[in-house]
Amino acid sequence: MSIATEPTAPLALSEEQGQLQRAAREFAAARFSTAQLRAYRDERDPLGYSRALWREMAELGWTGIPFPEQYGGLGLGLAELGVVLEELGRRLLPTPFLSTVLLTGRALLLGGSEAQKQALLPALCAGERVIALAFQEQGRFAPWQVATRAERSAAGYRLSGEKRFVLDGAGADHWLALARTAGRPGERDGLTLFLLDAGTPGIDCLPTPLIDARNAVQLTLREVAAGPHQVVGEVDGAAEILEPVFDGAAAGLAAELLGVLSEAFDRTLAYLRVRRQFGVPIGSFQALQHRAADLFCERELAISVTRAALRALDAKRPDAPALASAAKARVSDTANRVGRESIQMFGGIGMTDEEDIGLYMKRARAAETTLGDGAWHRDRFASINGY
Amino acid sequence: MSIATEPTAPLALSEEQGQLQRAAREFAAARFSTAQLRAYRDERDPLGYSRALWREMAELGWTGIPFPEQYGGLGLGLAELGVVLEELGRRLLPTPFLSTVLLTGRALLLGGSEAQKQALLPALCAGERVIALAFQEQGRFAPWQVATRAERSAAGYRLSGEKRFVLDGAGADHWLALARTAGRPGERDGLTLFLLDAGTPGIDCLPTPLIDARNAVQLTLREVAAGPHQVVGEVDGAAEILEPVFDGAAAGLAAELLGVLSEAFDRTLAYLRVRRQFGVPIGSFQALQHRAADLFCERELAISVTRAALRALDAKRPDAPALASAAKARVSDTANRVGRESIQMFGGIGMTDEEDIGLYMKRARAAETTLGDGAWHRDRFASINGY
Amino acid sequence: MNPDELEAFRAEVAQWLAEHCPAILREPRADPGALAAAEQGWHRQRAARGWLAPTWPVEYGGAGLDPEQARVLAQELRRAGARPPPISAGLSLLGPVLLARGNEAQKRRHLPGIARDEMRWCQGYSEPGSGSDLASLSTRAVLDGEYYVVDGQKIWTSHADQADWMFCLVRTDPDAPKHEGISFLLIDMKTAGISVAPIRLISGPSAFCQTFFDGVRVPRENLVGQPGDGWAIARELLQHERRALGSIGRGDLGRARTLPELARQQLGAQDGPIADPVLRDQVAQCELDSLALRLTMARAADEAAAGQGGEHVASMLKLWGSELTNRRHELMMTLLGADGLGWEGPGFDATDLRTTRQWLRAKGNSIEGGTNEIQRNLIAKRFLELPQ
């Protein structure tokens, strides 16, 4: 498969996208600050985000951006969602967008029955339900490495296993859990998605707070009963749903991460302009200028490939999976570099918890790692392209 | 296997090594220039080096450095040979050291019969014989990828196949050819070394001039007859000889390459001090200063690991193979970086054939590639260390 | 133009391309001789329709297309796999500048020949002492009646030995501050007093020359703009050069083989993944970065069309594109191993020999058109607003 070089949708922001960008930027600046983020962390807030703010965003229509109007959505695309996510990323504003919209929401949309969609998507678009995807079991991203088993029982299934790094898993109304109904860990086939309600007996939920102060949990499932109506999509066929879902989520997360790295870079530039040593602003030192120029170029490339991926996914182009991996790889690597350079250029002050730049680096590392890092997506990019 | 961190022989140059270094430096500066190198290239000199100069070096004892006195050598070690090679590298002085001393000479020493050693090593130490190793068959270094076959015949063997990149193969008095007596390409076992005289019927010798103006040939063997007395070492057991030989040659080549990159770096520094733009020497620009400082550090590391490898080989320490690979990898990668940076810092003038720096980059690329590049030796380093 | 008209135009282009663009140009591997002939014929056909300079007015040899049509044409050309014309100093550098800055007589005289790619131009910018610090140039042009008398020397004048004309930066006012005393002059290369010496590069013979001026008399009417306008014109023109140099990093133009193909050839595994996973990762990185660069060029065009364009684009493309080109060539050399160490002769594959020479030549991409260090300075100061 080769990659078409000419995207059909323009890579410039449309007028509407520009308006959405300004609205999201203003909302995030007005309604959130890093002080709030530190409070979540230091007070060990179990959620790490605000349900009230989430409902406000729902009222603005943002949670429903990629869902059809019939389910309460706006019927727009990932391109528009990416615009919002980028701005939230700039402010490090935590939301359940990744878990509830990009992962489980789109999994329901792509794989759910009509009844499931009717039951869940409108509530989701209204900001009333948070649904977390419980799929990962080991440190490095490997979506089909699933050992959790769903054994057939009289009433349907019994699920046993351990799910880790369930993002937004604390305070979620439902968990969408991936379990093996056939085959062995590592195999793409034989996986099935189950919709489990919070509070279902047999589920142990251990909070596992992350470096970016986001909420994640470890779920231990012990003979958890699930009826056939709780299955989302085909039995044994979850990978067919999850693969496009992961593509969309990777591209959406890339957009958020782009916001994170852009703001980190802009703050570093601002610091370079004002911090003085040896009687001059340190931004006048050529060695730092050249490194900043290199970062600038990388950011430009990251913007282009992320926009192209989101648009290709919206247009369901055949090169969308390759572009999604290209975007996640490019943005992850750029974010990592920006994170390292930012701390170094801030110097000692950047090492203190008091200064915000460290929060950006931590969020960047978490998002880089989530859903596959640069190395993982380069490998996939090569495979898709047949080498 | 783990690597002992504390070398037994000091990594500083001894007084004797320092004297040898000065002697080699003066000899190379007095007897060779890049003008001569260009003449070899432009006049398509078949040898690309001077047999007369080679005999002079033999008279100084250098060709015999790593051979026992009983075979006409000096009975010193690779550490001393490395000192000489580094200085020759600084001047880009072409010699058959790699082919005749490091590869075939040491192969004879390690694997030859007493009769073969008596017959060849004294002449070799006297600078009277040049012997080239014909082993490689494909572009990337892969020593056991040998398809050339030696079939048994009434009188011994008949060799057929194609050997490429036979360094110093033109004008060689003998070729030491690696052929398969058993097994299949890629297998370590089943290889045998044959000593073939120049002019043996059935051998076609095609000159294949290299970017560094050194001589290499392609040998086509068609049913070439070889008697049992021409076998060097055990039948099927050539790898046992060649593995330590390649280690010594890789470390020796690393020493030469260290000289090449050191001189390229020093010349670049000199240029940075004198070339003026915008009314100041370009070496005053901080961005270039910082890149130069990074190169400086890399060179220091390259020196240390090369010296340690040569000393470990001389002491036959168990970590010698790992150190040889570490040296070849580190020096190759540093040389590559120095080559790229040198041309960039020389700017337009560095792109012209008239300026010497390009000759350094070409020699560096050739030596980087020869006997395995950084990636190859990192892979081997990891394997030796058991991961 | 409304969408229907634009689609009709697209169909017309596609039809024409199917008829006129020879299939041989779209094949990855073709006989070099046949290829060269086909390319020449194809470019002549394009030139005849004005499609080498599609947006130029018809009276100057262009096709008079509006930007949307030009985008459609570019898309269709790429879709058809048609080779772009060789980079020409006249078409890609001088043309746009002359359109913007030339007087009517100059446009009428020079543009049609450029649009048909019949008149060959070379660039007289750098001098031995003026590389990165281009504005320090010292070639003099002294007014003597209706003529400028030019003395000095230029370096890196590509194809000067075959060019019909040179556009040249000369110092017309030695007393003015260095950026203000420079003028932009068009010089007929047949004028007496011009001599040319080709430059041999590390990659072998090259198109570059040194050009020497000894009392060369150039009619005053060949001055573009006003005396002292030279630096402003030069900077405009450099933007075009930088975009062209950056576009080499696209990685999908006129190559004999792709990077994955080369990796397969050297490392094995015709159908599955490239056999060496470490080098495969580097191949993927290069390919992915080339894709990102192409998308950035497309975005720049889209943003320019939407009025969101930034001036930084040329420097950014030049810097990143040429770094990527060099990375790609280093990787090709690594993949080739000893196959890449050949200089000439029958013992090496001709394509491999070409790759090796290109590796050497590409080192110049990060130097010419303003070194990458100069681009970083520009980006830092002009676009990132870092202090002087």
Next chain:
Amino acid sequence: MNPDELEAFRAEVAQWLAEHCPAILREPRADPGALAAAEQGWHRQRAARGWLAPTWPVEYGGAGLDPEQARVLAQELRRAGARPPPISAGLSLLGPVLLARGNEAQKRRHLPGIARDEMRWCQGYSEPGSGSDLASLSTRAVLDGEYYVVDGQKIWTSHADQADWMFCLVRTDPDAPKHEGISFLLIDMKTAGISVAPIRLISGPSAFCQTFFDGVRVPRENLVGQPGDGWAIARELLQHERRALGSIGRGDLGRARTLPELARQQLGAQDGPIADPVLRDQVAQCELDSLALRLTMARAADEAAAGQGGEHVASMLKLWGSELTNRRHELMMTLLGADGLGWEGPGFDATDLRTTRQWLRAKGNSIEGGTNEIQRNLIAKRFLELPQ
């Protein structure tokens, strides 16, 4: 000392180590509590033999070894796998400087406590406005009879909240050029007017503090050298700090697990090659570079012993060592994947949590002791003789 005596000394050391260095210190994975107790006991034993400061004279608490013996001791310590003592500002920074620059009274008073690692010292160098530009420091010390009165504040004073003493750079002559008005003062941390506030880092609680001086009276006899000698002493001392920071890059000191072990744990293949060849290549690169760094430290010692030493060593080790440390930690995070994203709590492996905090803390290695940018400036100007 002749070779036989040296070998006898080696045997003595080996014997002593076998008897006194607890086995638990040589195991890759040990219970942290037991380990800490064992380490403490072991260091006390070393201290009692004077082997924390082996080359210092016996009267100052050292063992009075000559350089050859010290080399043998270091070799045997490493061979035994004995943990080095925690980096101590007294032992590794102040001690050598006091030996060279202190007066007899100062040496007798302070060195024995340092050699036994009983007196804890902290370093008062940086100030909020004086980081890279250390010489711009503004903490004042004004002579008032037999006392200096100190006012100002210091930042990055490690362990200031637990230290007995501080060695401190103060400005004694505000009118002199900035490098010349600085003096080097020893300050008892129990003196009235000193207050200390710990600094929280991106990695969590830290040993770093801010220290405030408000009319702190320091006896004049605590001045090391002459007034105005401070900058020269500070530079000497920084060399020791830089070597210590660079040595972190060795990659073989007191870690819970090696990089290959971590890679295996995360990627699989217990016996054969690490299962992900791309990450394996990066592991090999880090390990190989750490080896090269260790060999460079060994070479520096050998060359110093042979009188061939270069002053560049400290800057070079600091720069390269800290870059390598950061590279190693980034790779560990990549290997850990989501296992490395934990901040605290029982849901994560304790060793993984420690690795994550160390990743964050290591970012400071390329900043403290003079930023790596300062080291590059020093190398370029002082050792590569590039123009100002």
